[in-house]
Amino acid sequence: MMQEAFLHHVWQFQKFNSLSLLSTQAEPIQVLKVGYHNAHAGADFLEAHIQIDDVEWIGSVEIHLKSSDWEQHTHQHDQAYGNVILHVVWENDREVHRHDGTIMPTLVVKDLVDTHLLQSYADFMAKPTQILCQGQFEEVPYIRKLGMLDKALLLRLEKKAHYIMEIFAKCNQDWEEVAYRLLAKNFGFVVNAEPFVRLAENLPLKCIHKHRDSLFQIEAMVFGVAGLLEVIEENDEYQQKLKQEFKFLSAKYQLKPVVEKHEWKFLRMRPANFPTVRLAQWAALIGRNANLFSLMIYFNDTQTIESLFNISTSSYWGNHYRFGKSTETKVKSFGKSSLENILINTVVPLMAGYGRYKNEPMLVDKAIAMLEEIHPEKNHILDIWQELRLPIKNAADSQGALEWMKSFCQTKRCLSCEVGLFLLR
Template sequence: MKEDFLHYVWQYQLFDKSNLKCTDGSVLSVLKTGTHNTNSGPDFINARISLNEILWAGQVEIHIKSSDWNSHKHNNDVAYDNVVLHVVWEENQLIERTDKSMIPTLELKNIVSTDLVSQYKGLVDNSENIACRSFIGEATELNKISMLDNALARRLNSKTEFIKERLAATNFDWEEVAYQILGKNYGFKLNADAFLHLAEVLPLKILQKHRGNLFQIEALCFGQAGFLEEIKEEYQTKLKEEYTFLAKKYGIESKKVNKQEWRFLRTRPSNFPTLRIAQFASLINSTPSIFSFFKDNVDPKFLSITLSNPPSEYWQEHYDFGKKSAKKNKGLGISSVYNVLINTGVNLLAAYSDATNNRIFFEQAVEVLEHLKPEDNHITRKWADLGIEINSAFDSQALIEQYNNYCCLKKCLSCSIGVAYLKN
């Protein structure tokens, strides 16, 4: 038994309400279940009940066993003094508020259908990663759409948490945060942390002073990234000379990244951090404002063209210092461009929407996703095999979130399809 099941049972009142009584014999009528509280405090707020025909308004707290009230220290927390009903699967101990007054308790174990419990256990004990795979084809289109909408909203909300942390650390400098998020994104999975470190020790305001001079921006980026310690060829020597002068000017040399932080193993040359830094430098050089670039443009085609701009002439022919590539490099590939649009552009828009309480930017983020092709990976293919249509990055992002953070964790009661299945 899990609390989320009891939350579900209470929210939808899925128990026998005939002759409903609390454990102390009080006659109970539920007039309003209350609103599910996802923040700290009691589980359901603004509930209304009747006890022996006396009306009560307040909060409802839910536990597996009544003794959990004391285990969770609610008996010493005044935030729980307004709880008017304690809903438990099993009452094994009398509980009270901070003022020692008793709290009415509703015990569920004998009034919830055994069939409902069996169905729930069948879901959460299912060995399949997608527990509903055997009946998802019977789900209504409305429930499928609801699953996607809710999953995407949760994904965007979770992604904005990191951006909020960055904002707090930069005194709410959106431009600097956009630069840091973009840098982290250019590192992709393998070098994300190293790239973020580089963005932290090489402030954007320094690079912007040299916009229009790609060589100087490259010198600052490669020098601060630690790639100018071991000289392999003349181009590297020139970069180091420029970096030495600029690093002294800005007093940043002591903060540079250790070269050992960068990862080359199990990486194709097109994903080498050296080439990614060159591509990143090119974008910084050609873009007056990183934040405005993503905030003010909704056309994925324009965004893609800008993001795929080629690096400097040297890096069009190399993937590392002293190592020539077989073909001329033209910048980020389309899959990498889409990755940046999703993980930088869309997430920045969602965070800005939340910060300004302006729905327009959230809708703009959704619009970008709806115009991008869906990701093709082992997770999206699992859903496609079940007949779920995946038409855009909106769908694929939602399904990735649903699979990783809900299906695999058996959070079926946070999904419209799981809820509908049990209600039926």
């Protein structure tokens, strides 16, 4: 099936017979400059230079599978498309007009593209493998693969920065609250991320700050809002005391449980990753540090940021993984892999988002430098890349590889990928 991305490729690299081009109105067309591809809102190619009949135009080029897509997408009413000088289509099924009523100059390329190129593209896209180019991956120059890793990493950081700005808007533009909520999500480690987020949204950071001198009171608020003090385990005196304290604090701050106990996932988890343990660690961290955001953004070296997460929980959690069940095994503290997960998914996105907000590219560079010091992640997607001998030496590489798979391979955007372009040219 024909895709618009293929037409973008055809236009960008002029993969068609460009001699004696004619518009649908039989006007001679000469392409002097194709323009540059626009990845944002608006026309597909900007600052193109086209001669139509005897007039030279400088403006935008819009590309569609069918000419009627122009009106289907209501471009005729959008001022962002008022500068379009040429409409490039695969099929001309309808005459379309600009917002001022004039006919849109249209070039049909269906009969101008070499059939061998069409067949190569069709064969490539029809492959059943998750990574369409995996059979040819070793043919691609090493520098191309590294370039694509960098491109995918920057795209991933841009997405994370956008996500951070969404949280920023919800937090009334309070960066400390942003750090607090993002940290909560990542302490949930995917499985318990959603209840952790709900907890942070309903337990204001200002309440925590007012009780920074009492980890017991912070735990009472955390476990109380988390819904884990509703049912007291038999003979658990500590949980009973937390419940009594929460009763007082909930009345003072209008707090209430917002998560049901059954929503917390324990199944198939190592005890050190139980949500009760993570909640205790989170309580200790946010209680100990009043300015988490500033500490995470303006640290001087990796050792400084690592020391921030050297967490000491209350003594109860030294021999408990959950309420009512003590263990003779000492509960492990925050491990190296958990720390690196937080650095990758909390500290780095915060830097990227704040760098975008303040227009400080050096913060993005700092985020990338941090990723380059962290071990690469391990999961089944990265195993696939390793089998293809993609060099993944650190977390910057693994983050790029994950985004490469998600935004290019899984969506078959091969014509936006450096490797795909190399193979299809």
